Amino acid sequence: MSTTIEQNKGFGATLWDYLTTVDHKKIAVLYLIGGGFFFILGGLEAMAIRIQLIKPANDFVSAGFYNEILTMHGTTMIFLAAMPLIFALMNAVIPLQIGARDVAFPFLNSLGFWLFLFGGILLNASWFLGGAPDAGWTAYAPLSTTSPGHGVDFYVLGLQISGAGTLIAGINFLVTIINMRAPGMTYMRMPLFTWTTFVVSALILFAFPALTVGLFLLMFDRLFGSGFFDASMGGNSVIWEHLFWIFGHPEVYILILPAFGIFSEVLPTFSKKRLFGYTAMVFATVLIGFLGFMVWAHHMFTVGLGPAANSIFAIATMAIAVPTGIKIFNWLFTMWGGSIRINTAMLWALGFIPSFTIGGMTGVMVAAAPADYQYHDSYFIVAHFHYVIVGGVVFGIFAGLHYWWPKMFGKILDETLGKITFWTFFTGFHLTFFIQHFLGLMGMPRRYWTYGADQGLELGNVISTVGAFLMAIGAIVFLYNVIITTIKGDKVSGDPWDGRTLEWSIPNPTPHYNFTQIPLVRGLDPLWIEKTEGRKGMTPAEPIGDIHMPNPSILPFVMSLGLFIAGFGAIYQIDNPIWLVVLIIGMGITFGAMFIRSVKDDHGHHIHKEDLDKGAGL
């Protein structure tokens, strides 16, 4: 089982291994593959959007189909690409960074992944079953409650299922970081990536329930005849907007804070300096997390909440720029006077700082409520959030992948190809989105499927589409890089970057149980402290002993499959009550699996200390 060496296994055994795994390192790989797949899918949708807009009155896609691609692009990128890719990095790194052998709840970890995957598949099944959701990723009522067909139903149930997975993953990381840190790792000695993961998990815990509630209400309105958002039945469609953005704004911080954490690891390592202003960085992270809950109505300035609400939310929103600014300066000061190595991971970090700063500045511009009446629902907004999400989150994911690839897969991604990716993607990104600020100011509205020839929007849109192709080329080169490195790359040591944090004290490949002995942490950047004092590795905090590890299980997969089946039943029962049977069967599978999990004792297994140095469990 887990004690066999990977290479000797057949395809079936490897597949079974991954279907049942509860090992955070393998779940990270699953998240990477799942998130990467949806990233490509969302990227193809983006290309279709840009091709449609390359010239006025184009008919590459029809108006209705355009709405579907646009909706699915946003939904896929946020929920099915960016978040899972971030979870991939968290899973790969967090237990190693805090000196733990696994996460707190390995079983739930696997359940979180499968829920995400089945939710994503359910959502995308809509393409083949009469049309995808078409009410925008924000699914505003009454557009979403009245959208014909089943598209929006797939949106509701797909997101409900994958959202449950996200909530589970968030709770898991909270408990892991609170309870499983190695001896000596106090809160103020945690690496910044751990800190941001911690704050993000708390944001998930508090923000996702708002989405859950909103989706439930929407589901009742669409599938069971209620009228929460229907004014003619005494409902109120603005409630959806509130619920969505009470979740939605924290969500954008759920995406960006881990990226901040990644840059806070990459910059010190390649500047050979301690992170400048560690305490301020931690404080700023927590403050951003807290303020993130108090600004949701800045997405609703034009709804008509009145001047008092608009001014308070405008000021609260602008306040967030302060801790964010603190972070930008701390990154700059981290590099100041350092001995800087510029490789691909570092390039992404360097590219991030100016790109994200532009996005933050347009953020403050759109946060000025009166001015936002001009910007709102124009391409200026599209430019703003792509500058923060692509220039922040996607750059962060690329930086993190290049930085931790040797930890995850034992090989360094090819540097030349990496730099080609960076420069094409970086150039393409600014070409695509910078001009969109001006398109927006010239009056090009957001989410329209085409524009007229007499509006002076041609040149800007051509430039934007050319940029999108450059980004696509960059992404393809990255994929090629992954393949070629996997085939040809050389195995590296456990510490190829001369790292500072605990994960780099582990040999390559990382043993199944991560640490033979749990290390003793003596300060911030624990490995660096040991290095400066002339030691080779960490001082252990415990004698060598038997190691307790959790058992693999297929149940998380079965539970998620059950909900997936139940989802179809819930969607189609409105056409024909016979589908209620499917709903019940699906729920039965899920509850059955939960029942087995509850009554069957599973105490895990021990790896005996005699077997540890013989490479057991690699």
Next chain:
Amino acid sequence: MVENTNSTNTNLEYKRAKRKEEMKQQVVTFALMIVFTIIAFTMVTADLDKLFVIPILLVLAIVQVGFQLYYFMHMSHKGHEMPSLMFYGGVSVAFLTILTMLVLVWW
């Protein structure tokens, strides 16, 4: 490890005394909670002025939640700092959100 010394006996006595004290508190709070519930129900059935009843009901409810958390779920004990932080963090976010809705958005 620490318990394995000569102080075991005194330690045990101290623990026992402490448990007894806690038990007493739990009984008292339990009684109080029942009284609160009776007050609440009689107030509602007694047809008093709404403006008078609702605030008192809210106060009684909050006190009861406090009792529950501190006397029955041991939040006063050591090692509950993180749950408290999460709890009060969540409560204050929810409170601010509802307050915003009430006074800014729907007023």
